[in-house]
Amino acid sequence: MDENDMIDEEEYEFSRNYFLAKESGKSVKKSSAHKVSELNLADEQELRAEVSNIEPRHEKEIALLINSYKKLYNEWVFELRYGFGILMYGFGSKKTLIEDFASTALTEYNVIVVNGYLQSINLKQVATAMAEVLWDQLKMQLRSASGGTSRDQQPFNSRSMDDLIAFLDEPHKTENECLVCLVIHNIDGPGLRDSDTQHLLARIAACSHVRIVASIDHVNAPLLWDKKMVHVQFNWCWHHVPTFAPYKIEGVFHPLILAHGGTSQSVKTASIVLQSLTPNAQSVFKVLAEHQLAHPDEEGTCLTFSVFKIHHVLGDIWYD
């Protein structure tokens, strides 16, 4: 049949391209043995400064392109409302677009943003925050409906993940629909890429009080999900929204390809890593740094704490 022929042809085309690429790869490899070190490379510090100062181009066109998606906002809200998850893909950072959508069109929902491009994300904390905002809204509605005080709730941060998901999924009798919209930038990002996290996200997305808006950038992102996740839990509605906007924040954690080995990690990267840590871990580092500054002469300048000393210094935080 016609369609089969087309598929065959596509497959043929693909394999042909692949082998051609392999072939030319060999020839190039033979002829071109240039090394990166032969280039007159700027030093890493200068390169980083230049990267952050790259003159933006096509700014007007990009802004127009992003603005042109505004007319789709209604459609997206409608799809969200009726149980679809919105999945945006296409080249360019979609961060601005999604956040603009969330803050203009989703004002009736609680919106929580997850930055999936960061290295480590604690989903338990995200779920706790979701449960908290939902509870706040429910409490307010119950209070306005009954005029009395609402029942007490066990603090969410001491609850298990299963409990949190059950809370987000349980039917609450309220006058209006209470929804928490979870916006996930780069659901295929490094911090969320593993299978367990994706399954957990899918379970959260399937809750009756949760709606999900996410973006992917990786061409193979769909491989993260099985049929249950795609059709039942996330229930994705795909939207191709290329923006061509630079991946500023998304690209911060990637080493520069022309930088020498990345031996001198800049303060910027360190500070970013530090900021992405949990508050508790941040304060551990803070105490360590303060201790080191307060005792500059002690045991040289390196962080050569003994285990005993760490216990001593951090005792307050750990045993709080």
Add this chain to the structure above:
Amino acid sequence: MSPVSDDDVSLPHISDNDLKPFYVLHKASDCQQRVKKPVGRSSRKVKVNLSASLATSDEGEMQDDQLHENSRMKNFHNAWVKIESTIKDVLHNINADVFNEVDSWVHKSFDSICSNGKPDANKATCAYPIVTDVTAKQIFTALVVMNNMEFVDDLQTFADLGTHLQSHGCHVANLSSVDFSVKSGIGGCLRSLLRQILSSSIDVADISVLASWYIEHDNYKHPVVVIIEDMDRCSGPVLSDFILMLSEWVIKIPVILILGVATTLDASKSILTSKAVQHLSPSKFFLGSPADRLDAIIKAVLVKPCSGFLVGHKVAGFIRNCFLRQDGTLTSLVRAVKMALVQHFLMEPLSFAVNGLLDEESEESTSVAEAWPKQAFDLPSCSRRLSEPKSEVALDGPSKMIEVMNLWSCVVLCLHEAGKKQKTTLLDLYYEALDPKLYNLRHSDHLELKPDSQRPSWIQGINGTSSKMQKGGLIGQTTRQVRDLSPAALLQLVEKWSKQTDGFIEIHEKVKELQLQEKIEDDTLKELANRSRRQTIRNSGNLDRSTKTLNDKAAALISCMTRDHMQPIECIPFHEIVCFKNVDKLQAALCGDPRRRIQLDLLECHNFLKCSCCGKSSNAPSSSMHDTTLMYTLAQEHGDLINLHDWYQSFRAIIFQKTVKERHRMKVSPSPKKRKMTAEPQNITEASVQARFCRAVTELQITGLLRMPSKRRPDFVQRVAFGL
């Protein structure tokens, strides 16, 4: 340029929030919550309108638009509720028998456990273990075979089974393979079980909690049913441990297991340990086949217009292909229908006029509008009809449309009945019956023939003398099959047709006529056969001939029904109002194609940015191009490995191209440091080119189109995608 100090580390346009793993963007605004209606649209705040006539300045029209928009959304909601409940009913009917079987088995098993002695407070508190007899440690287990490798479709079935059993007094817990993972171990599934049965949060995963709950109040009067929907995907050791544990407690807590089996019946033996298998006392149950379910859903939702929403031929083809070639799950089919529904009501401004159309109840209460709204006369299907020479053809209102559509579905179902023997699926038949081209062909053939009377033309048609379409198509095949039916089968078929066509006078009368002839024929044949049994040989010839004519007549009848009454929706004027045809949009929303689309974005960037600086038609590399797209275009010239040095050089050469042109023969200074000092805005430093190169590589890495240099090949990056 000022030297970069260490203080200057914060990146421009990166806020604190960007670096937090998560944050609350905003909370639901309360004032709007109060204004909002439960089933209204939620996006009133957005200043974009769905309707096409957005530019109208007239306030009255604006109000009309708003009203129409509201009724579109209401119509969508009603249509979806209707479809959803129809699907639920269909599945419920299909599963009802199995569910009842399982239910009675559960109660029988419970009685047999209880015959060993009902659990009471003494037993529950006596020392552990209480069971010494091995045969008493048996767990009654139902193996429910799904007949379907795709467990997605059966998730709902098991959820429904749970509700069904619960409504019949059982304590039910629905577990899945997620609960039986090695990671969470036996504690995980136990916790899940306790949470569902006790409906409260439990800190300690201990089966004794369940035992003591079971003897409380009247709980012990009912069995505890544990449903595991996808046994094949569970971790064997964890499930085995779970079964062993339950078997130890089976007298205190009479647990009955229901295991969903997707593969084969002996799957339990290969997954579980032999010790665990010993404790199972299995019974088998079979769920309906996916093909039956598919046919039932297609019939209820798409063939019988249950909701005032239909899909066009191409969309039906897409849905069919999705099912047959890609996914094979009912879940995805239902999802496709929902998505089509959403898209239709979002895109079709006139869908506000659906308003209870095709809804049987509203048809009775005569709430169907008498005429289409005036805007509808601009629809292509309508203007086409008006421009035809025979413009006396009345442009009928919604009620006529209902009539035509009901006739169509009646004929399709008759055809399906006829094809059932040959296992013709309704999905294929439905797809072909929607084809407007085939319908037009059928008609033009008919007109060409200009028959004197109708009857010979049917026969001519089926004999294949003129009909082009009847030869190959499924409908043609089905029609021909009618001629080969045995007399008994033919009798049955005509009877079914008679039931199916009840209410459609024009067809029903013909069917009745045929039935009558059949009866007369049958009676005379019986008489003949009785009268001269000895002349069997001669009579059998007669018998054959007469049944043949009957078969021919039946075939002619269905052929005539097909030609005259099976008018596809796309051939009816105003069909745009109820019919969704935009297959591309549906496909894009259902199955995104990031691998292809992201590459196309990069290779055809100009289609999106539409800038004046880059060449309009060609995608030849130029310095004004977006850096990453330029780099990706350049990468196409390389093999699977890209030499970073060469790639950088070609990138650099193109970046400097424009500058060279502009400066007329100005020689590029060999030292980048010197050029850096010049104050010209167009000046491009080597470092800035390197920075742009780095960023473009990073962006390609984010899209997954490049693999970074390995230790073995530090000077090469690897291409991942070849061709779109």
